[in-house]
Each structure stands twice: as structure tokens, then as C-alpha cells.
Amino acid sequence: MKSKLLTTVFFLLITSITFSQEKTIQAIEIKGAKKTSINYLKRILKSKPTMVLDSTILANDVNQLKRLAAIAHATFRVEKDIGKNKFNVIFTVEENFTIIPEVNFWTNNKSDVAYKFGVYDHNFLGRNIGFGGFYQNNGYNTYAVNFKAPHLFSPKFGLAFNHQNWKSEEPLYFDSGSANYLYNNVSFEVLGLYKLNSKNNFELGFNSFKEKYNYLNGITSNQIPQQLNLNKFLFKLVYNYSNLKYHYQFLDGFKSQFYGQLVKSDGDQKDFLIAWNDFFYFKRVGERGNWANRIRMGLSTNNKTPFAPFSLDNNVNIRGVGIIVDRGTGSIVLNSEYRYALLEKNWFCLQGNAFIDAGSWRNPGGKLDDFTNHKNIKVFSGVGLRFIHKKIYNAVLRIDYGHSLKSDGTNGIVFGVGQYF
Structure with missing residues (x-):
């Protein structure tokens, strides 16, 4: 009995010494972020203060930062607290410029000048939110508005919303030839975003849209419709592995x-x-x-x-x-x-x-x-x-x-x- 007691005490002592020697994170610091919210960046990191220092997790965190639209490049280094078995982790990031204007001019099928103006911020409010839209005139008026916040509710859950009113000439192909139609698509889309881990994420939602086709030129017959108006609804699933x-x-x-x-x-x-x-x-x-x-x-x-x-x-x-x-x-x-x-x-x-x-x-x-x-x-x-x-x-x-x-x-x-x- 006395021998078993000594063995137990010895085991507990060794375990205590082993755990007391574990390297832990004392604090996390992020340098180089100007527009991007430091609190946001810390929120999405898997490494947290008081956690065991793990080089694999730190490497995954750096790669996660590099995947953000706001970040062009990222590195990290580890500094030890003097006299303690605790460490400070310093992430250094290089930010991208993320407010992107869009100005395009081209010639359409009627030899008229078509144009497109838009602006998109890929780091809206400094929280990796994508927000923007465009206006296009290619003989017809088109516009779109997009919003995507991957971490809106938590590091794992987000939301996306898209609205578009699109018009363009589209060729349709039949057995006897082709015809050109004016195509109009007015849509509203809502997606829920879920990040399972650093490599896997999902998008699930629905899109309500109205499609119109109006005949312009090309082949025609009694079997080919001149006009078509359709109300449609779609369920969407997107799975990304990276x-x-x-x-x-x-x-x-x-x-x-x-x-x-x-x-x-x-x-x-x-x-x-x-x-x-x-x-x-x-x-x-x-x-x-x-x-x-x-x-x-x-x-x-x-x-x-x-x-x-x-x-x-x-x-x-x-x-x-x-x-x-x-x-x-x-x-x-x-x-x-x-x-x-x-x-x-x-x-x-x-x-x-x-x-x-x-x-x-x-x-x-x-x-x-x-x-x-x-x-x-x-x-x-x-x-x-x-x-x-x-x-x-x-x-x-x-x-x-x-x-x-x-x-x-x-x-x-x-x-x-x-x-x-």
C-alpha cells in the first residue's frame, strides 16, 4: 500500500513539472495594420493568450491572414518573457489597398460605346467585409449591389447579400440557327456563410429572380418564342476546400x-x-x-x-x-x-x-x-x-x-x- 502511494505521488509530481514547463502564449500583438481592425484580426486567429504555444497553429494563422483581401503578406515571431515560461507572439502584416474603382469602355454589337463604372471595398469598416456595386450601360442599363461579411456573427458564421438588375444581348442556339434576345435578370440573393475550419467553408442560401427574353433579330419561326417571362427560385450550395x-x-x-x-x-x-x-x-x-x-x-x-x-x-x-x-x-x-x-x-x-x-x-x-x-x-x-x-x-x-x-x-x-x- 505504501509503495502504491509513493508511486502515485511521484507520478503526480512528474506530471506537474511537465505541465509547468509547457510553453504558453502570454500575449498576442499585431503590427502593420492601419485600416484593418486589430480586434477583428485577433478575433479570427486560432491562437489565443493562455493557450499552449503551437507552431502548427501559428503557421495556419499566418496563412489565414494572407487569405484575407486586406492582407498582402503576413509573418510572425515569438519572444520569450524574461524569467517566465511564457511567450509573446507578434504578427506583422502588410496591408493591401482594398477600395477598387472600376472604369471600363468598349464597343458593343451596335458599334456604340459601352461603359461600366463601379467601386468595391474588400475591407469595408476594416473587418474584411466586401461591399460595393456597379452601373453599366451597353445600350441597356444594368446595376448590381453586393455585400459579403464572412465573420459577421462570429469567426465561423457570416452573411452575404446580392442584388442585380442585368440586361444584355444574348445569343440563343436552335437546330436551324441562332437568334439574339434582350436578356433581363432581376435577382435578390441571401447566403449564410459557415467556416468549418481553416480549410473548409460552406455557403448556403437562396436566390429569387425574374428572367425576361425579348426577341431582337436572327432566325424565327412559330416554334421559337418572341418573348418569355419567368419567375424563378433557386437553392444554392457552395463548398470550398483550400x-x-x-x-x-x-x-x-x-x-x-x-x-x-x-x-x-x-x-x-x-x-x-x-x-x-x-x-x-x-x-x-x-x-x-x-x-x-x-x-x-x-x-x-x-x-x-x-x-x-x-x-x-x-x-x-x-x-x-x-x-x-x-x-x-x-x-x-x-x-x-x-x-x-x-x-x-x-x-x-x-x-x-x-x-x-x-x-x-x-x-x-x-x-x-x-x-x-x-x-x-x-x-x-x-x-x-x-x-x-x-x-x-x-x-x-x-x-x-x-x-x-x-x-x-x-x-x-x-x-x-x-x-x-
């Missing part, structure tokens, strides 16, 4: 984004499901190189309709192919490019890239073997330039030239803001 590591414009790692929608209509159109997944893989190559890849796979309810949801468009999936040249009820697309920093300064980077875009579509009402039909397969290759301001969020001006590798000789130049993917 294990990316950020270093300014360079990315390394894997990311997946899933989108699922159930669309219900009160008109002649049938309800339908649509889902697609984007898989991203990035690899740093030396100090200046970045290999970037995206695979998109999507399917929808296979209705034989000119309103098929997947479009073939050089602004979305195949650079150089043209603007909305076809539609389908399924899509498989591969985009792969090698990005190289031709010139890099403290705030600026000139990046060159060489790419290949390939994809195939399922025709409305068609079969899965449409994906292997050579008429539906598009393969383009080309080169481009990126002008990157490293201290302004998403300040990437891109220009790409794509040329078909098939015998049709199709080619085109694509301009845009932000990386293509």
Missing part, C-alpha cells in the same frame, strides 16, 4: 470549389439541377515560376432547350474562342498555364504566361458521348501578360492571345482584371 499557400502573387497547393443549384420555375420551363466543381492545382517553380491548373467538370438536367446553362465563352473557359459561341448541358474544361515573373519590384510584377485551354460540351438533350465528339472539342493555346500591383487587392490587368490548335483557325485577344483562374 490548402493553398500564398506568397504575394504566387500560389502553391490544392483547392476545390463545388457549386450546386436547384432551380424552380413557374413557367413552361422545367425545374432543373445544375452542379459543377472546379479543381485547382498550383506549384511554385523556383523563385519566379508558377504552374497553374484548373479542371472544371459540370452537368445539369439534360433538357433540350436553347437556354442551356453552360456556355462556351473566351471570357470564362477557352481563351480566343469568342463570346458565347455555344451552349450545353455539360462541360469539361482544362486550363493549364505557366506563369513567370519577367520583372519584379517591391510593389510591381510583370508576369508572362504560356497556356493551353481545352474543353468539350454535351449538347442540350444529347448524350455523354458528346464529350468525345470532335466537333464539340475545343483546344486553344497562346501567350499572355499580367501587370500586377502587389499592394492592391486583385490588381491584375491581363491580356491573352489564344489560337485554335484545330484546323478552323479561330483566334482572339482576351482582356480582363484578375488572373484568368
Whole structure:
């Protein structure tokens, strides 16, 4: 009995000594934040005062800071309190400029000058809230307002709200040819945002919208409607997985984004499901190189309709192919490019890239073997330039030239803001 008692006392003594020697966080300090709320940044960190000092958690916290629109770069260091087994953690951040104006001019199909003015703050109130909107006139008036607060209620729960009144000319494709319609979409969307952990987050909500199609020109017949008014309602689920590591414009790692929608209509159109997944893989190559890849796979309810949801468009999936040249009820697309920093300064980077875009579509009402039909397969290759301001969020001006590798000789130049993917 006495032996057991001594053993127990000895065990408790060793345990006490071991725990008393654990390295703990005394305080957390954040330096470099000017517009961004320091209280907000501390709130979203997983590391907290009195916690055990864990280098893995600290590394995840730094990566979490780098993912914020407000932060261009982040580092941390640990300082020991004199005479104590406690440590101070100091995070140092470099902020992005996040109030981004948008001014665009272009020529529309009528050879008139179209324009778009907008402004978006990606760090509204210093709390990583996205808020802004735009007005566009391309012969028709369009506007939108967007609000997204990922951490509105807590570090895990947020809210997004979007309203849009969009008008544009849209080509619709029929068996005998195509026709142009004035398309108008007025929508209201509310999404709940949930962050499971540093790698997984979800968006769940609904969108109420009204669609109108008015015939402008092109083929017509008794079977082709001149006008169409539809009230629709959709449920949306978005799941994001990200294990990316950020270093300014360079990315390394894997990311997946899933989108699922159930669309219900009160008109002649049938309800339908649509889902697609984007898989991203990035690899740093030396100090200046970045290999970037995206695979998109999507399917929808296979209705034989000119309103098929997947479009073939050089602004979305195949650079150089043209603007909305076809539609389908399924899509498989591969985009792969090698990005190289031709010139890099403290705030600026000139990046060159060489790419290949390939994809195939399922025709409305068609079969899965449409994906292997050579008429539906598009393969383009080309080169481009990126002008990157490293201290302004998403300040990437891109220009790409794509040329078909098939015998049709199709080619085109694509301009845009932000990386293509």
C-alpha cells in the first residue's frame, strides 16, 4: 500500500513539472495594420493568450491572414518573457489597398460605346467585409449591389447579400440557327456563410429572380418564342476546400470549389439541377515560376432547350474562342498555364504566361458521348501578360492571345482584371 502511494505521488509530481514547463502564449500583438481592425484580426486567429504555444497553429494563422483581401503578406515571431515560461507572439502584416474603382469602355454589337463604372471595398469598416456595386450601360442599363461579411456573427458564421438588375444581348442556339434576345435578370440573393475550419467553408442560401427574353433579330419561326417571362427560385450550395499557400502573387497547393443549384420555375420551363466543381492545382517553380491548373467538370438536367446553362465563352473557359459561341448541358474544361515573373519590384510584377485551354460540351438533350465528339472539342493555346500591383487587392490587368490548335483557325485577344483562374 505504501509503495502504491509513493508511486502515485511521484507520478503526480512528474506530471506537474511537465505541465509547468509547457510553453504558453502570454500575449498576442499585431503590427502593420492601419485600416484593418486589430480586434477583428485577433478575433479570427486560432491562437489565443493562455493557450499552449503551437507552431502548427501559428503557421495556419499566418496563412489565414494572407487569405484575407486586406492582407498582402503576413509573418510572425515569438519572444520569450524574461524569467517566465511564457511567450509573446507578434504578427506583422502588410496591408493591401482594398477600395477598387472600376472604369471600363468598349464597343458593343451596335458599334456604340459601352461603359461600366463601379467601386468595391474588400475591407469595408476594416473587418474584411466586401461591399460595393456597379452601373453599366451597353445600350441597356444594368446595376448590381453586393455585400459579403464572412465573420459577421462570429469567426465561423457570416452573411452575404446580392442584388442585380442585368440586361444584355444574348445569343440563343436552335437546330436551324441562332437568334439574339434582350436578356433581363432581376435577382435578390441571401447566403449564410459557415467556416468549418481553416480549410473548409460552406455557403448556403437562396436566390429569387425574374428572367425576361425579348426577341431582337436572327432566325424565327412559330416554334421559337418572341418573348418569355419567368419567375424563378433557386437553392444554392457552395463548398470550398483550400490548402493553398500564398506568397504575394504566387500560389502553391490544392483547392476545390463545388457549386450546386436547384432551380424552380413557374413557367413552361422545367425545374432543373445544375452542379459543377472546379479543381485547382498550383506549384511554385523556383523563385519566379508558377504552374497553374484548373479542371472544371459540370452537368445539369439534360433538357433540350436553347437556354442551356453552360456556355462556351473566351471570357470564362477557352481563351480566343469568342463570346458565347455555344451552349450545353455539360462541360469539361482544362486550363493549364505557366506563369513567370519577367520583372519584379517591391510593389510591381510583370508576369508572362504560356497556356493551353481545352474543353468539350454535351449538347442540350444529347448524350455523354458528346464529350468525345470532335466537333464539340475545343483546344486553344497562346501567350499572355499580367501587370500586377502587389499592394492592391486583385490588381491584375491581363491580356491573352489564344489560337485554335484545330484546323478552323479561330483566334482572339482576351482582356480582363484578375488572373484568368
